[in-house]
Amino acid sequence: xxxxTKARAGAAAGAGAGARAGxxxxxxxxxxxxxxxxxxxDATTVQEVVDAxxxxxxxxxxxxxSKDDLLFEIYRSLIGRQMADLDRIVAARLDAATTVRxxxxxxxxxxxxxxxxxAVFVREMHRLNADRMTSFRAERxxxxxxxxxxxxxxxxxGEFSSAVPADTAVLIALGVVNQLPTWYRPDGPKSxxxxxxxxxxxxxxxxxx
Amino acid sequence: xxxxTKARAGAAAGAGAGARAGxxxxxxxxxxxxxxxxxxxDATTVQEVVDAxxxxxxxxxxxxxSKDDLLFEIYRSLIGRQMADLDRIVAARLDAATTVRxxxxxxxxxxxxxxxxxAVFVREMHRLNADRMTSFRAERxxxxxxxxxxxxxxxxxGEFSSAVPADTAVLIALGVVNQLPTWYRPDGPKSxxxxxxxxxxxxxxxxxx
DNA sequence: AGGGGCATACCGACTGGTCGGTACCTGGGG
DNA sequence: CCCCAGGTACCGACCAGTCGGTATGCCCCT
Numbered sequence: 001x002x003x004x005t006k007a008r009a010g011a012a013a014g015a016g017a018g019a020r021a022g023x024x025x026x027x028x029x030x031x032x033x034x035x036x037x038x039x040x041x042d043a044t045t046v047q048e049v050v051d052a053x054x055x056x057x058x059x060x061x062x063x064x065x066s067k068d069d070l071l072f073e074i075y076r077s078l079i080g081r082q083m084a085d086l087d088r089i090v091a092a093r094l095d096a097a098t099t100v101r102x103x104x105x106x107x108x109x110x111x112x113x114x115x116x117x118x119a120v121f122v123r124e125m126h127r128l129n130a131d132r133m134t135s136f137r138a139e140r141x142x143x144x145x146x147x148x149x150x151x152x153x154x155x156x157x158g159e160f161s162s163a164v165p166a167d168t169a170v171l172i173a174l175g176v177v178n179q180l181p182t183w184y185r186p187d188g189p190k191s192x193x194x195x196x197x198x199x200x201x202x203x204x205x206x207x208x209x
Numbered sequence: 210x211x212x213x214t215k216a217r218a219g220a221a222a223g224a225g226a227g228a229r230a231g232x233x234x235x236x237x238x239x240x241x242x243x244x245x246x247x248x249x250x251d252a253t254t255v256q257e258v259v260d261a262x263x264x265x266x267x268x269x270x271x272x273x274x275s276k277d278d279l280l281f282e283i284y285r286s287l288i289g290r291q292m293a294d295l296d297r298i299v300a301a302r303l304d305a306a307t308t309v310r311x312x313x314x315x316x317x318x319x320x321x322x323x324x325x326x327x328a329v330f331v332r333e334m335h336r337l338n339a340d341r342m343t344s345f346r347a348e349r350x351x352x353x354x355x356x357x358x359x360x361x362x363x364x365x366x367g368e369f370s371s372a373v374p375a376d377t378a379v380l381i382a383l384g385v386v387n388q389l390p391t392w393y394r395p396d397g398p399k400s401x402x403x404x405x406x407x408x409x410x411x412x413x414x415x416x417x418x
Numbered sequence: 419a420g421g422g423g424c425a426t427a428c429c430g431a432c433t434g435g436t437c438g439g440t441a442c443c444t445g446g447g448g
Numbered sequence: 449c450c451c452c453a454g455g456t457a458c459c460g461a462c463c464a465g466t467c468g469g470t471a472t473g474c475c476c477c478t
Contacts, residue, residue, distance in 0.1 A: 024427085024428090039335075040251065040333075040335060040336065041251075042249065042250075042251030042252060043251060043336070045462085045463060045464085046463075046464060046465080047463080047464095055428080055429095056428070056429055056430060057429085057430070057464090057465080057466095058427090058428050058429045058430065058467095059427075059428050059429080061464095061465070061466080062426090062427060062428060062429095063427095066464085066465080067464070067465090122331075122332075123331075123332045123333075123335075124249075124332075126248075126249060126332075127249065127252070161414070163410060163414060164407055164410055164411045164414065165407065168404075168407045168408065168411060169411060171385060171388070171392065172381065172384075172385045172408065172411055172412075174388070175381075175384040175385035175386075175387070175388035175389075176380060176381045176384035176385070177384075178384070178388050178391075179380070179383070179384035179387050179388060180384075182387075183380065195377075198373055198374065198377045199377065199381065201372060201373050202373045202377060202378060202381055202415045203381075203415070205370070205372060205373065205414065205415040205416075205417070206411045206412070206414040206415035207414075208414070233453080233454085254436085254437060254438085255437075255438060255439085256437080256438095264454075264455090265454065265455050265456075266438090266439085266440095266455085266456085267443095267453085267454050267455050267456070268453075268454050268455075270438095270439070270440080271452090271453065271454065272453095275438080275439080276438070276439090
């Protein structure tokens with residue numbers, strides 16, 4: 001395993017003059033996400049990715065060191081967005097109920113608009129190599145801990161019931177969201193915001209003292 | 210794609226006289242589950258499966274028509290067990306709260322003792338071919354509907370709050386369980402029964418009128 | 419102003435290795 | 449003696465990644 005990983009690439013955008021409509025690296029990642037979500041990482045060939053992105057293998061390997069790098073790029077951008085949202089919400093220092101509600105609504109919204117990314121993520125994260133797996137776990141742990149401490153502090157302050165461990169509540173909340181790609185349909189009757197609100201209602205009802 | 214699929218095999222068990230300690234087909238499926246859970250379906254070679262099961266390719270293809278059949282066998286037995294549990298619990302016709310509690314505890318217990326199967330299932334179900342996907346969806350739908358109608362009837366009877374749609378409550382409950390393989394560790398501090406109880410408490414708290 | 423030197427972006431035929439599946443063989447119990 | 453669980457050698461397809469090459473700027477020196 002452990003290939004060389006050119007390490008350059010990433011989102012080296014168009015640079016030059018007027019960034020063209022579809023910058024090549026972004027087109028490649030976009031096609032990859034769609035295909036990986038539809039058929040799985042291993043079942044998708046590099047050739048299919050480049051065909052879907054209307055580029056050639058040369059272009060792909062010019063920007064990405066390996067097929068795995070493509071996968072990692074998908075994770076990085078998704079986790080980045082989610083962590084940023086979480087930090088922003090927690091930093092606002094609102095009351096616990098509002099904070100929990102905002103976290104869940106925002107999470108459901110992001111997940112809904114990135115169903116493919118999330119589906120790939122949930123299904124294929126175990127393919128990360130040791131290094132990346134470690135850094136990924138650290139991020140996820142941070143997300144989990146941040147969320148948990150919001151719940152825990154509210155429990156200590158008596159704002160939330162302590163009947164159920166904060167851990168369990170967080171696990172339940174994040175569980176739904178990660179499963180969302182299996183049942184969510186963009187053309188379904190409920191908007192992501194509505195869904196997020198319903199989920200938040202339920203979780204908050206479970207935490208009511 | 211679409212290979213021929215011999216269609217024989219399945220769980221042709223030991224049949225004959227005294228089922229030996231490790232009947233060959235069971236050993237093969239057991240090894241496959243472990244490997245698929247650890248490395249993913251595509252990343253696991255048939256050779257690895259037969260080595261782990263201490264048999265040869267000839268034996269594997271004697272009992273199973275293809276690598277995909279192996280995967281399907283795993284799904285079938287897991288879904289079978291879960292549906293049987295659900296039917297048994299609902300047939301007892303206890304009050305809604307007890308029924309929901311029993312469903313969740315039993316589901317968490319089964320899932321915990323079949324973490325590998327569940328992990329494979331969640332990650333690889335999209336590889337099912339059209340026919341099998343259809344029959345699988347039908348089963349899942351039946352599970353979902355049965356569970357939902359328990360909640361819905363209790364809501365109509367005023368036993369449960371109607372603040373949140375029954376659908377959403379069920380989705381949340383099943384969401385945690387499917388995510389369980391990502392965080393559950395058999396040697397962790399909480400027993401499956403305890404975990405199931407905590408999850409049930411939380412869900413029931415959310416449904417309290 | 420112009421041109422040489424160099425970097426970036428991309429092309430696509432090719433390869434070395436791997437893997438699912440098959441054809442054929444064998445030994446022992448009924 | 450025959451049948452079937454199980455063994456073994458092999459095949460054909462496929463695929464990630466490579467590599468030599470081209471085209472198109474951009475910058476600096478004169």
